Amino acid sequence: MADAIEIAARVRSGSVTAVDIVEQHLAAIAKREPEIHAFNLVLAEQARARAHEVDAMVAAGRDPGPLAGVPIALKDNMCTRGVPTTCSSKILAGWKPPYDATVVSKLAAAGAVVIGKTNLDEFAMGSSTENSAFGPTRNPHDITRVPGGSSGGSAAAVSAGFASLGLGSDTGGSIRQPAALCGVVGVKPTYGYVSRYGLIAFASSLDQIGPFANSVADAALLLDVIGGHDPMDSTSIPLTHPALLDVVGQGAEGLRVGRITDLPDGADPDVTERLELAFDALRAAGATIVDVQVPAFEFGLTAYYLIGPAEASSNLARYDGVRYGLRVDAADTNAMYGVTRAAGFGDEVKRRIMLGTYALSAGYYDAYYGKALKVRRLIHDEFERAYQRADVLLTPTSPSVAFPFGAKGDNPLAMYLCDVYTIPANLTGHPGMSVPFGTGAADLPVGVQVLAGTLCEPQMFRAAAALERALS
Amino acid sequence: MSDRISAETVTKVARLARLDLTPEEIERTTAELDGMLEHFADIDTLQLDDVVPMTQPYPLENVFRDDVIVPGLDRDEVLAVAPAVEDGRFRVPPIIGLDA
Numbered sequence: 001m002a003d004a005i006e007i008a009a010r011v012r013s014g015s016v017t018a019v020d021i022v023e024q025h026l027a028a029i030a031k032r033e034p035e036i037h038a039f040n041l042v043l044a045e046q047a048r049a050r051a052h053e054v055d056a057m058v059a060a061g062r063d064p065g066p067l068a069g070v071p072i073a074l075k076d077n078m079c080t081r082g083v084p085t086t087c088s089s090k091i092l093a094g095w096k097p098p099y100d101a102t103v104v105s106k107l108a109a110a111g112a113v114v115i116g117k118t119n120l121d122e123f124a125m126g127s128s129t130e131n132s133a134f135g136p137t138r139n140p141h142d143i144t145r146v147p148g149g150s151s152g153g154s155a156a157a158v159s160a161g162f163a164s165l166g167l168g169s170d171t172g173g174s175i176r177q178p179a180a181l182c183g184v185v186g187v188k189p190t191y192g193y194v195s196r197y198g199l200i201a202f203a204s205s206l207d208q209i210g211p212f213a214n215s216v217a218d219a220a221l222l223l224d225v226i227g228g229h230d231p232m233d234s235t236s237i238p239l240t241h242p243a244l245l246d247v248v249g250q251g252a253e254g255l256r257v258g259r260i261t262d263l264p265d266g267a268d269p270d271v272t273e274r275l276e277l278a279f280d281a282l283r284a285a286g287a288t289i290v291d292v293q294v295p296a297f298e299f300g301l302t303a304y305y306l307i308g309p310a311e312a313s314s315n316l317a318r319y320d321g322v323r324y325g326l327r328v329d330a331a332d333t334n335a336m337y338g339v340t341r342a343a344g345f346g347d348e349v350k351r352r353i354m355l356g357t358y359a360l361s362a363g364y365y366d367a368y369y370g371k372a373l374k375v376r377r378l379i380h381d382e383f384e385r386a387y388q389r390a391d392v393l394l395t396p397t398s399p400s401v402a403f404p405f406g407a408k409g410d411n412p413l414a415m416y417l418c419d420v421y422t423i424p425a426n427l428t429g430h431p432g433m434s435v436p437f438g439t440g441a442a443d444l445p446v447g448v449q450v451l452a453g454t455l456c457e458p459q460m461f462r463a464a465a466a467l468e469r470a471l472s
Numbered sequence: 473m474s475d476r477i478s479a480e481t482v483t484k485v486a487r488l489a490r491l492d493l494t495p496e497e498i499e500r501t502t503a504e505l506d507g508m509l510e511h512f513a514d515i516d517t518l519q520l521d522d523v524v525p526m527t528q529p530y531p532l533e534n535v536f537r538d539d540v541i542v543p544g545l546d547r548d549e550v551l552a553v554a555p556a557v558e559d560g561r562f563r564v565p566p567i568i569g570l571d572a
Contacts, residue, residue: 192530192532205528205529299514305508306512331566332567333565334490336564353489354482354501355505357488358481371515378520429528429530
């Protein structure tokens with residue numbers, strides 16, 4: 001019983017209790033979590049108590065909300081008041097935030113039950129969840145392989161049935177790529193669609209929270225709950241969003257589906273084969289396929305790996321051993337900063353702080369960061385032109401199916417290339433989502449990425465739902 | 473050992489970033505950054521003279537809230553998770569008079 005819509009309907013009608021639902025998911029966790037390691041923290045007692053509250057509301061004739069009794073896994077970079085929030089980093093180990101993220105408050109108001117905090121690449125920097133200070137998460141489809149990253153824990157938790165829904169954050173593909181590798185739906189909404197208040201910042205102009213789910217409709221339900229303007233996030237869009245759950249059944253009839261003819265090479269043959277079948281499926285569902293060009297697509301990787309680290313180097317300056325987290329003592333404060341940060345951050349985080357600090361430093365700013373911002377504009381404008389001709393675009397989500405642990409070796413660039421198809425949507429702010437679309441090599445899940453223009457989530461969800469229906 | 477970036481520059485950047493890297497880390501980081509910068513040179517082929525830099529995806533300007541007093545975070549709760557506190561404040565090692 002993993003379908004969130006069905007769980008919520010049954011809990012609201014009283015035909016099943018939220019307590020039973022939580023116990024079923026805790027049993028699944030007890031059975032497989034030791035080998036998967038999706039969670040940094042399982043909140044068993046808190047979840048049970050919350051489920052009792054939900055059941056009590058139903059018994060009293062009150063409606064707990066659209067996610068009544070639905071167990072959800074939260075990426076451990078979203079603040080939960082009084083509950084440890086680590087970003088899978090030693091520098092935040094044991095830290096208990098004094099406030100809830102807006103998404104956490106919205107989930108509570110909708111009747112959801114938070115079942116645990118999930119593992120991630122430290123500070124969401126990575127594409128395999130191998131960079132966690134607390135050890136990697138394993139892919140439920142094959143435990144010798146990575147779940148993707150950085151939201152690998154949430155993807156694995158939903159894939160393994162530990163939670164009905166999950167939340168992740170996506171800065172360069174960190175929701176969509178693990179969704180593809182774990183065979184679940186993952187959505188990065190339009191930048192500003194979901195409040196970032198209480199999401200621990202990695203790269204503020206790129207970060208966006210979004211859902212993991214077992215179906216497109218479940219993802220729509222969750223996004224409907226967490227979306228919307230928030231005065232606590234000055235970058236959140238001051239508009240009311242249409243209910244996506246209402247559009248998922250509308251079909252792909254009449255949609256213009258774009259094929260990017262100059263998409264960068266690099267996807268494995270099993271992945272491109274599934275992508276071709278996805279175009280066929282949407283054509284069969286009444287969509288029109290059109291060719292579009294995005295010549296600057298291939299430069300996204302460079303722009304991203306300059307802008308992301310630049311923003312990160314600034315955001316992560318706050319971990320200084322003064323107000324929260326780890327402190328390593330030293331004779332004076334300046335020395336304390338250096339030893340604390342050296343001890344608290346892992347290799348990838350240090351690498352990106354160094355890269356970002358360099359790209360922003362005097363003498364190099366124009367050559368790197370300044371130029372990257374111009375490339376960002378170029379890519380944005382090219383996508384805007386493409387969206388005049390097409391409602392949605394289809395690409396692979398990930399160049400390959402889930403890869404074995406250690407496969408990318410010590411070469412950071414090899415790992416960065418995992419994000420080549422997902423990065424542009426973060427640079428442009430456009431929405432994107434990954435939908436499971438069959439299997440590829442070694443019988444592992446393949447995801448197809450559906451991209452759309454600013455606030456064109458309805459068209460994106462229609463196309464995604466049509467792909468899902470084509471498989472069933 | 474490196475064409476695009478020197479160990480000396482990396483040492484300076486580490487100091488700017490307040491990261492005490494070991495000599496081995498400096499050496500490794502120099503090689504890694506050099507490899508990345510070589511890849512990143514791909515954008516040097518683009519004609520960007522007239523392109524306006526893009527710093528945010530959704531243009532919003534001057535986002536203000538009404539000037540009303542609202543409760544802030546709970547002081548005790550915030551200080552409870554600090555590494556060192558004294559008299560209701562964060563305590564740090566000496567700042568003045570030691571370091572250059």
